[in-house]
Amino acid sequence: MNVTIIGSGAIGMLLSYYFVEKGQTITLVVRRDEQLKQLQNEGLQITRYDQTHHNVKVKTMTFDHFMSSNALIDLAVIAVKAYDWPTVDKSLQKRMSTIKSILFLQNGMEHISYLSQYTCSEVAVGVVEHGAKRLNDFTVVHTGASAIKWGYVKYGEQKIMRTILEEIASLHFEEVSNWYEALMRKTVVNVCINPLTALFQVENGELLANEHLTTIMKHLFDEVVEVFELIDHFKVWSYVTNICERTKYNQSSMYVDLQQGRKSEIEAIVGSVQRMGKEKGINTPYLNMMFDAIKAMEWQKGVR
Ligand SMILES: NC(=O)C1=CN([C@@H]2O[C@H](COP(=O)(O)OP(=O)(O)OC[C@H]3O[C@@H](n4cnc5c(N)ncnc54)[C@H](OP(=O)(O)O)[C@@H]3O)[C@@H](O)[C@H]2O)C=CC1
Ligand SMILES: CC(C)(CO)C(=O)C(=O)O
Known part of the structure; x- marks a missing residue:
């Protein structure tokens, strides 16, 4: 082949x-x-x-x-x-x-x-x-x-x-x-892990070790599952924490991108959920904050 x-x-x-x-x-x-x-x-x-x-x-x-x-x-x-x-x-x-x-x-x-x-x-x-x-x-x-x-x-x-x-x-x-469902679930993971690890410059595992980061992660989680209309919240949260645990020594791809002064995938990850939320009339204040925080970091690093 x-x-x-x-x-x-x-x-x-x-x-x-x-x-x-x-x-x-x-x-x-x-x-x-x-x-x-x-x-x-x-x-x-x-x-x-x-x-x-x-x-x-x-x-x-x-x-x-x-x-x-x-x-x-x-x-x-x-x-x-x-x-x-x-x-x-x-x-x-x-x-x-x-x-x-x-x-x-x-x-x-x-x-x-x-x-x-x-x-x-x-x-x-x-x-x-x-x-x-x-x-x-x-x-x-x-x-x-x-x-x-x-x-x-x-x-x-x-x-x-x-x-x-x-x-x-x-x-x-x-x-x-169901590839669409798999993609939605993985997007929940990336919304919860990538921007926060990039913002606080921590490995994935830190999101579970630091209870304040876990709290912010949970707020992001609540917004994204509402936008995606996922009902099995407990199962999806376990999926997120399981990947976080398995990749605990990883620096997320967004963290690495910003560290290296490259553009991040914030638009594909958080931006796409924000757009969907807007269409459905759902408020997403934590997602909006994360989007602008990452954009601000890109701006600081000269990524325009
Ligand atoms: N890294 C990770 O742990 C994970 C990554 N992902 C996802 O996988 C995808 C890939 O991520 P990752 O490998 O980390 O990203 P990288 O930035 O490490 O790699 C992307 C590569 O694509 C190359 N590229 C861009 N345009 C072209 C082109 N026209 N022809 C050939 N090569 C090209 C880039 O080249 P150049 O070096 O010249 O810029 C770069 O080497 C992303 O969507 C990411 O979110 C998902 C899960 C985990
Ligand atoms: C699986 C995970 C969260 C690994 O860090 C990832 O998808 C990424 O870094 O983009």
Whole structure:
């Protein structure tokens, strides 16, 4: 099978390693020439959750090179940030006839509106519950081991994606029948964890260790479950705290983005819930405060 992973950050590198470990033929698509050279010279390096270090050779190419090739792809995994997706999407549409299946792994809800444009035979959405940290352009640390829940938005007869993902046992791909519900639940997790950890510059576990942070997290939780009209609050709260616990040593992707002076995914995560709340006439004061606090941090760091 021919798997292409677009986006060589924390999640792209994490996935690449575990796919290569299982003997899959993968191509990792990067944006920058420097990263391409680094990966080719150093190999892809990982510190796994069990603290062992590994170095594997991965086939890499730049996005421009990828766009000019017409090799057939069984599975394309999209591992770029939500805000980079519109740019990638515009180009990728031109390669649609060469892609059999496509899996989206973005946090937040913004990418949902793009899904119906995909004409390939299989389209799926996944939610990553692992924690991963990019140390540099060729090194990733698996900081929290959990699962990747995924579900078909549409599928053909072959179910190529299922066949491929079932093999990658170390990442615990778990197929779900209701991808939208999985995405909503994961968005609850990200609304509760990401902005608070970024604002207070703490690892995920601190949200449960510091009762004042837990209180703020609970207020965010109450607003988002009301907007999503989720009724099984106890179960969803357990899901949030369980991921927080499993990724307790992780710095959330939003914390890392702001630390490194990059744009955050606040619009895709909190912004999408605020918009939905507005449409339903639901007040979301804690979400509004978090949105502006993160935007203020971006502004301070020169991200405009
Ligand atoms: N890290 C984590 O623990 C988790 C992350 N997620 C989600 O997974 C998604 C990916 O996150 P993460 O890996 O952390 O993000 P990163 O910022 O580490 O990686 C994103 C990568 O995409 C690359 N990219 C952007 N545009 C292109 C392009 N046109 N062609 C090729 N590559 C491109 C970026 O390149 P460049 O380096 O040049 O900017 C970057 O390397 C996000 O939606 C995130 O919220 C979900 C759960 C956990
Ligand atoms: C699972 C979690 C909360 C891990 O930190 C995440 O999704 C993120 O950092 O974006």
